[in-house]
Amino acid sequence: MLYEAQYDHAIIFVGCNDDHKPCFASKRSITGYERRNLSGSDKRYSFRLENSFSDVVHIFESPIDLMSFQTMQKMKNQEWNKDNYLAIDGASLIGNDISHSEIPVALEWFLMKHPHIKVLVLHLDNDRAGLETSEKIKYHLADRYEIQDCRPKHCKDINDVLARKVLSHQIITR
Template identity: 35%
Template sequence: MGTISPLKDIDEKRELVLPRRNSTYKHIFAYLIHTRKIDGDVVQEFVKNKQLYEDEKRNCVFVGYNNENEPKFANLRGTGRKQFRKDLWGSDKTYPFHREGTNDTLLIFESPIDLMSYMTLAKIYKIKDLNHHMISMGGTSYLPIEYYISQHPVIKKMILCLDNDQEGHFFSQQIQERFGERFQILKHLPTAKDFNEDLIVIHNRLNDYEKTEGMQL
């Protein structure tokens, strides 16, 4: 009896199926705006662009699309007390959660929350013309960088906004070695571990300052 060979024409790659939407957005709004301190207009921008929604389990769903506007990547982030995050089965990191820019600079982040936190910090510091392209790698991966720059040949500069930890430093060096001959590469490190931690610290300081000012009136 002969051995059975695997069929070479079977595509074993599973298709991405997005989780069903919840009937409300209140849990992700509470988590992102009140817990993570992200500006409400920033959150609404990604909701409007269908890059962010709430699923039936009350998770944040961050979505990346291909050129045909088909969802190809999804990252889930829990909104409860228990820390939960994962890439949905069938996700392709090639297609990042991103914000389209209008100039020649690409900002690179590890997570969607860091990207949105950076946008919020820009608003706090009254930076009006934040026209850079922005992507979240969904961790540390070359795939979304390679894809995004291939689709945006105008990009000449990269600013690495990765986590201020050993893994972030290591991958920053890897990006420098891989892309340094083709692009100008700069770093913008957060003061804490990441830009969301920076945002929370600054938000709390502003609140404390406002309370102190109010007591003096």
């Protein structure tokens, strides 16, 4: 599910279908700003970590945020893999009318494939696109799911929260 690119050492996040065939790949640079999906990627199969025993799914815009959240759970000595975790591959604006908007295809597909899910925990970015994607999800799904909005309050995204925690810990321990 995670690979290192040989040429530039970027991280490749892979999402597979039910037959474990790779159908989605997202490349993220560790030294620069490259962030893109590889050609032919099907967003329905975006990066995710599944636990069929849990009825909770944590939703993130990117795999980096998903993994940052799990890292923070480990740092707090909490179970970091007890639920389902889904990266929806970005966020989008509502447009003119929320009733004509759609939920992210990765989330729609995940929920269709996992009918036992009862709780959606949103960890989307603290920006306009993240807010509006959260609103679309609530608008379209609040009648079927418990939805918790856990967007970062004082940071751009979950990865920024982790980076600040690590930095403050380094300052304290020096």
